[in-house]
Amino acid sequence: MKPKKVNYQIEEPCHADWDQMKPEAQGRFCSSCSKTVVDFSAMSDFSIVNYLENNKHQSVCGRFAEDQLDKTYLLPKQNHSPFQFDLKAVALGLALSTFSAIPSQAQTSTLVEQHDSIQEPRVMIQGAVAMSYDHSNEKFVSGKIKLDGGHSGIIKITLVDGSSVELLSVTASKNNTFKIPLDWSKNPASIRISAPGYGSETIYFSNHQALGNLTVTLHERPMIKGKVVRQTN
Structure with missing residues (x-):
């Protein structure tokens, strides 16, 4: 990969x-x-x-x-830790220091002409x-959607390109998951997720390190119920 x-x-x-x-x-x-x-x-x-x-x-x-x-x-x-990286660096440093410790007689002397230079x-x-982030090698965007209000409903996921043109729309599965194929020749740039009674969310690909197993939470829109009063001036 x-x-x-x-x-x-x-x-x-x-x-x-x-x-x-x-x-x-x-x-x-x-x-x-x-x-x-x-x-x-x-x-x-x-x-x-x-x-x-x-x-x-x-x-x-x-x-x-x-x-x-x-x-x-x-x-x-992800399976490479900074500690592992440092061990390689230490090993390389030891190898270089060992080489530099070889007596000078065993090395071929080379005369190097030096020139003064001004660094810009x-x-x-x-x-x-x-x-x-660059995702051109990823074939799908997928994830799970959480509804903080607890009410179920049809969840729509729309794939959008870099010019805000809708490429395709799908609905989430019964367990609120989704998986959309990506055709990078069409310049997909984000997904917009919406559901009745909830505020929509837009996920921009460039802000995420990976496009698999995203977790998106939709927040319930506040509603006001009561008797309607008509007022005129």
């Missing part, structure tokens, strides 16, 4: 002065929005994905180099981080 991909964007860049913010362990504290701006600019790809995926249900403000946002990241497999400054961007 192909690894899942994710993009991180800052839709509305923050123009607060980074140098005026109070330094903290993970970045700096922004007094204008009263929260920590995490400094991702020096992090590895693994560290960026690890932090943002562990905090994907929270609003995260971050500071990135421009080239860090203009790329697609690979999500690690990286453009930094800071603001709230928005995630966008």
